[in-house]
Amino acid sequence: MGIVAIGQAVPRHEDPTLLRGEGSYTGDVSLPNQAYGYVLRSPHAHATLVSIETKAAKAAAGVIDVFTGADCKADGIGKLPTVQMPAPNFDFDSHVRPDRYALATDKVHFVGEEVAFVVAETLAQARDAAELIEVNYEPLPAVTNATEAMRDGAPQIWPDNPGNVCFESELGDKAATDVAFEKAKHIIKQRMVVNRSSANSMETRGTNADFDPVSGRCTVYVGVQGVFGMRNTLANAIFDDEIENFRVVTGHIGGSFGMKNFYAETIMTIWASRKLKRPVKWENDREESLLSDYHGRDKVADLELALDADGTFLGIRANIIANMGAYLSPLFVAHTLLSNGGIIGVYKTPTAYLKISAIHTNTGSTNPYRGSNRPDVAYYIERLIDVAAAEINIDRMELRRRNIIPDDAFPYKGPLGINYDCGNFALDFEEALRLIDAEGFDARRARSEKNGKYRGLGLANNVEGAAGGGQEFVDIALDTDGKVDVFAGTTENGQGHPTMYRQVVSDKLAIDMDQIAVYEGDSDLMAQGNGTGGSRVSSVGASAAHAASEKIIEKAKAVAGHELEAAAADIEFADGRFQIAGTDRRLSWREVAAAARKEGLPEKLQGGLSVNGDFQGTANNFPSGTHVCEVEVDKETGRVAIVRYVAVTDAGQVINPLLLEGQIHGGIGQGAGQVLMEGIQYDAKSGQMLTGSFLDYAMPRASDFCSFELIDHPTLTDTNPIGSKGAGEVGAACAMPVVVNAVVNALAGLGIKHIDMPMTGETVWTAMGGVQN
Structure with missing residues (x-):
């Protein structure tokens, strides 16, 4: 493979083993x-x-x-x-x-x-x-629906939680938000259901x-x-x-996807x-x-958007009911209370107020599922904008333009405490419209109409807080044969961590990528680590590898200086070699590793060429982007087909474009799958699950999607030394609103303003029939 740089498209190192069926999963472990x-x-x-x-x-x-x-x-x-x-x-x-x-x-x-x-x-x-x-x-008696569980006389699940309310929380300035709504020319209201889904790894x-x-x-x-x-x-x-x-x-x-x-x-x-x-x-x-398994989503939100006569956003209000299930999951806080500040999306919004009610029902627990709460809030604002545009008769793209946060506004602090450090929201938005050829959409819609299909175009902007805070640990050891062992405190779930870590270390140490081995997922290999979640590895984990690489270079300089009888400050590192400045006296990594095992070294240099590295993140980073897609809806069956999909993504410094594409691709598949077919259903009276197998719970397949057109538009964050942003969930966050917006746009001529997920053929057909009748 050779030495690879950060930003280079490198195939996943771990794939051949898995494709040959040689992976070792929990089920493969059989003991005497x-x-x-x-x-x-x-x-x-x-x-x-x-x-x-x-x-x-x-x-x-x-x-x-x-x-x-x-x-x-x-x-x-x-x-x-x-x-x-x-x-x-x-x-x-x-x-x-x-x-x-x-x-x-x-x-x-x-x-x-x-x-x-x-x-x-x-x-x-x-x-x-x-x-x-x-x-x-x-x-x-049982109750499975959160809004029904709050009603007087509903079955009581826990004696210490009257009304089945586990907790309630408020976020934002209610008084200021109420004043904004009093001044508004337009107040747009919409109830939205974010359906319960299963990770189904x-x-x-x-x-x-x-x-x-x-x-x-x-x-x-x-x-x-x-x-x-x-x-x-x-x-x-x-x-x-x-x-x-x-x-x-x-x-x-x-x-895993959080499950x-x-x-x-x-x-x-x-x-x-x-x-x-x-x-x-x-x-x-x-x-x-x-x-x-812990399920995802399952929320009902009553949303309101206040606008002035020109369509400028004045404030947003939301009353969110979250179905927690019978018990609280381990990460219930993330699922319900974190990331709610992102409800403003990429838009200038002076004030906001949210009330969140966590409700117990006789169902399985809900927990963070790819994106946790971020896809939910992205769905709320992006759907609300389309509803508002239709109601006040403003072009929905123009309404976004009037309110999008401009480039010169960064860092931008939202009304709910979230602080966007960087981004290029307007450029991503316009680029997505250009790539989809929005101006030519009417002609494509007419062609679909002739073929018995309604055609719709949907767009959604998104920015989300990836877990850039917290600490992560990476240890590096280099042996005398030139082999490098990298031990990471994160855990690979299929994202491609081994390839990413090898790439960061290869870039920093100027060592052939094939000489680097990565180890994760064993608590005996390191003292500590904080695992994987919230799209943290490409920022916090990679930065820990970056820090460990710098640390081992500094130790190697000291060892080389001792071996070459020079001060460490006089040793320069370049192209994988340590050289006394201004001379041709130099050592390779292998030679330094051998020197590090010699007797007579100062105590702090003894023990071989190994270091413990870590990175302490201090703030989240904010990956963002714009997705735009076109769908066709069959007039006879209501079946929805995605016929074009473009995603423009700002993930900061991209470590490996192929890994990024894989994450965006998978996120779109899961988000769109939730929109079009996935959904856990319970019988309202008995509490029996109605979707207890893949005969009843529909899963998306590759044949359900068109090819995705993926574009990178990076702005580098200064929250970590690499400049990278977490990208594991940004695809899922955008996919939900963009597909729903496209379907509703396709049916707008029928007077349909909103359809809740999942938008199965039956659901869409019923909505079409109801309007036509």
């Missing part, structure tokens, strides 16, 4: 004396557990043991954690958080909740034995726990976005044990291994995943 676990789940959305009889199951062939909530409580196993994240105007301890243990004890609160855990010699034996467990349920969740009774140490093989956070939580919150007694290893991970977090099944698997003193393996099947 392996036992298998199976979870018995509740068939009721809300019920009292009157009794559980496990005698027959324990006597079944191959069964090693059966565990219930009573066993869990007797052993003092800790409850599932919720992460105390700082959020504006929110006191983490001001509300009641329902306790969730690994197995239910007195009641069950959603279909799929864990009731018992069977461990047997084979998975088939564990499944068969689970059918012999006799559970006496006393069904209770290609690899389902699983855990294989291997407890060593001699050392008292448990090795946990599990796909999770942060091995150190998992290790620390297991020790401190669940098992009250020493951190050193847990090792967490991920192996390859087949997707692979902390779960009851992982606790049960580890607990069973510790009790039985042998390895125990558990894996979800797809049906179980749809029931028990």
Whole structure:
């Protein structure tokens, strides 16, 4: 491969292994004396557990043991954690958080909740034995819709949360916003539903726990976005044990998107291994995943936009109801309370006020899902602008132009505390319109009309806060053979971290990329790390690799100086060599690495050529961009086809254009999939899931999309030394509003102003029929 530079398009180093089927995932781990676990789940959305009889199951062939909530409580196993994240105007301890243990004890609160855990010699034996467990349920009334759960007389899920309200939070200046609305010439109102969806990663969740009774140490093989956070939580919150007694290893991970977090099944698997003193393996099947994985989105928002007579934005108000499910997920704060400041989008907005109500229902928990709350707020503002333009009869693109934040306004501080450090919003917007040939759209619409299709054009601008704050760690070691080992505290979930880290280190150290190996996802390899999430790795993780590279160069200069009998300050580094300035005396990396192992070095230079590096981010960065697409809607069936899609992205300094394209491509697929077909559905009365398999839960395929036209328009951020911005979620954030805007635009001639997601053929056909009739 040779030496590669930051910004160079380099194919993913990790792909050949995966494409040959040689990846090693949690399910591939099989250990000597392996036992298998199976979870018995509740068939009721809300019920009292009157009794559980496990005698027959324990006597079944191959069964090693059966565990219930009573066993869990007797052993003092800790409850599932919720992460105390700082959020504006929110006191983490001001509300009641329902306790969730690994197995239910007195009641069950959603279909799929864990009731018992069977461990047997084979998975088939564990499944068969689970059918012999006799559970006496006393069904209770259930509620699955958050707005219905708030009504008087709705089933009460938790006694300490009257009205099923877990917490309420306000953000912004209500008084100032009310004044702005009083002065407004136009007030636009729209209710929007952001549908519940499932991450549906290609690899389902699983855990294989291997407890060593001699050392008292448990090795946990599990796909999770942060091995150190998992290790620390297991020790401190669940098992009250020493951190050193847990090792967490991920192996390859087949997707996560925020979903692979902390779960009851992982606790049960580890607990069973510790009790039985042998390895125990558990894996979800797809049906179980749809029931028990943390879901995404599920919000209802009543939105208002105030404008003056010229269409200038004066303020925005929102009342957002978030369906939390029966229990709070570990990262519930991010899902509901973070990124709400982004509701102003890329627009000058003097004032804003939001009220967020978090509501319990008899459903699975909701958690951050690709983009967390950022796609939601992008959807609110971009849909609201299109609704406003139609209502006050202003061209929707012109309305955006009048309000977009100009280049000379940066840094721009929004009314809800968010601070955009840089960007080029207007240029991205105009470039997207040029690339899609917006002026020629009417002719294309006429051609589609002749073919029995309604054609629509949608556009959405977006800016989102990527997690540029926080600390990350990267260690680098260089051996005498010239090989470089890079250890990162992040966790690869399929994004291409190994390629990115190798590229940053190759660029900084001027070392052949093929000489560099990257290691992630093993808590024994490093002292600490903060994992993956919020699009943080390309900024914070890459910057930690950048810092470690600079640190090892400085150490190598000192070693070279000692070897060449010169001061370290006189050593220059260029093109992979260390040279005394003004002379031809120089050493290669290999020679310096060998010198670093010699005796007689000063103490601070001993121990070989290795360093511990870190980067402390101080602020978020703000990737942005504009997406524009065209759709055709079949007049007979309502089926929507995306026929053109252009995305202009500002991700700062692009480390690897191919990796960026992959992230934007995948984000568009997930965002558009949620718009057109995906959606978790529950029966309103029984609480049964109606989309419990891929027969009912539709997943997007490559054939559902056209080719995406992707353009980079970078502005470099100064929040990190590379200038990069997180780009893992910006594609998903823009895709939701742009596709909905395009579909509604296609149907505008029928008088349709809004259709909620998912816009399935049936939903669109029904809306068309309703208007036509």
